[in-house]
Amino acid sequence: MGTAYSMLVTAAFMACLGGLLAFFLSIASKRLYVYEDPRIDLVEELLPHANCGACGTAGCRNFAEQTVAGQIEPASCTVNTAEQNKHIAALLGVAMGNVEKRVARLACAGGHHVAKMRARYRGLTSCRAASVAGGGGKNCSWGCLGLGDCADVCNFDAIVIDRHGLPVVDLAKCTACGDCVDICPKNLFFIHGVTKKLWIACRNEDEPDAAEAACEVACTACGRCVVDGTPELIRLEKNLAVIDYEKNALDNRVAIERCPTGAIVWFEGGLTFKGKSAKKIIRIESLPAPLEV
């Protein structure tokens, strides 16, 4: 008897409590309702959910909010294909916009075949670990260590380490999210628009002789590209040629032709070109060499 009674009381109490809470919740959901544009959810559906940050927003949801508000163009999402971005533009009735494709570029061409080693690194397979332990084994203290931190952090599998121990960026997969830029201990990655075609693939600030002794493809600051290229486009700074990308409209392929080491290169159609004067022992073909298995 007592058991049945207490069960009844408990059930009734729980039912009342549930009803009461439901009542409060229903009021709260009405009173605290915030209107949100339903298009934000629709746009978010169409986004890749990579949350990579390449567009400059805090993530895909934030990007959706900003596109709906008209603060950012749908084309800014570099992970989506143009087709998908067109869908977003059509949904919102805005222009898709014209955002230049950007990719990550490596400022080093010194693979194991051209760069000299002074020591053998043994330890944790990580560029930063090698860099902390005496700067890694490469003679050039500025160059790529090739242990693949960048390939490791890339969420899009856009980076692979080639047979020379250099990361190769797959231009089709690269979304310019900048993770490789962050992780590289030698700060060799840069995010660049694809219309910028001239590129110095070296960061060695050592004296020219020391740089050339350490790596066959080092920039020796000989100044030929400065003379050959359009005036004021290229200058020499800290034993390196530096391209002024503000004046990118002036670039042309003449600048690379007389480079003795092939440190200055020209990107076109997914390939990398070196000048004809570049030493024959170094790879004349594309700079990030395609992976050969």
Next chain:
Amino acid sequence: MRPISENLNCGLQSSIDMSSFFKKRVATFEHGIHPDYHKETGSLPIQRLPFAPKLYVPLSQHVGKPAIAIVRVGQEVLRGEVIAKADGMFSLPIHAPATGIVEAILPVPSDSGAMEMAIIIRVYQADGQEIRVRNPQNLDGLTGVALAMIMQQIGVAGKGGAVFPTHAKLIPPNGCVIDTLIVNGSECEPFLTCDHRIMVERAQHIMTGIDFARRVCGAPRAIIGVEDNKPDAIAALTAALPGDGSVTVKVVETKYPQGAAETLTYTLLGREVPVGKRSSSIGVVMNNVMTMAYVGKLLPLGEGMTERVVTVAGPAVDRPGNYIVPLGTPLHFLLDSVGAKSRAKEVILGGPMMGIAIASLDTPVTKGVCGVLAFGKKDDTEQRTYPCIHCGKCVKACPKKLNPTQMGMLAAKREYELMADQFFLAECFECGCCSYVCPSHIPLVQQFRVAKSFLKDRKTAA
């Protein structure tokens, strides 16, 4: 011992004093390890090494701003002459380590791997190489900052390896009162015996140095902490103690890392530095015995720092021992002189636990190099890393009572911010105990160094 779970939140519960419970005979700290010590060179007297034909004298041999070179290429320099002046308070002048000619000012490899500017001196081989330039000053009655400013001119930096300018370390920061000067004579790293030999052979210099240091920092007492595996050093120091009892020698247990600043402070005084604070906040300033010995030797004479005692040891060295090495001596010359160059495959600056493997034998000996260890070819079976089995050995070994297990797993996932925010990454002083005891051979300390380097880069970028 205490359950592992208690140790999860860094070393805040250390007020539970277990040492009294276990009635240990010799003062010590909790945790730590007992590696093979290999202190064979401790019985050999200090010898002098010849001058290398060329000395590479880096402008940055200390923590802080690099010195500014004041010599030209082609200029003749005399041993002891100032060749680079200090750039501000947290910087030190550099003195010519030998009489010779400035051949170039070029970047040379440093232990960090980066190229650093150095003055390259071609040494006059026929010269007697006496100290030619001295600048003695009247030190009577000087105390505090005035004495520290004169101390700066001799260019002494911490000889234990951290190379913080000694004069700057001794000046108490605003609002801090220093009650104890701790002199660190517990050379706990395996192989290294240079501090040991200094204590045996130059006890008088150490006492003079302590006197100067106390006059700068205002500490009424000084304690020299020496590990119990150096009885001859303890005897030599005790014999040289001043009569007034202000300086005492305290024997501590032989255990690694007894000679770390945090652990020795805890062992001697039972005090711990709060997270993120400096040791001056608990009224302590610590100096290495060799730092004190050089202050005591150089300051009264007004001499500059031109050489230091370095332990050269390791299985690949034919004539291991403690050598007086002129600063700037390139390692290939040093290893050649002790008969190690052909066999040395791995060269480490500092001790085997915390030292740095270097990538180039052109790296010079600087003020912070306490040891040069050369190892021959190891057996080729590279130690494989296995997954963490959560045995907790690293937690038991960590003298800072951190949680290396958790941090190691977070590091593998690149969760560096989390390591810093919740697991006190910055408190790790990289003693290497966790890596040493790990049965899975996980390079924990290396992972922590990676994490610290990444966070430092991000901080400078932001």
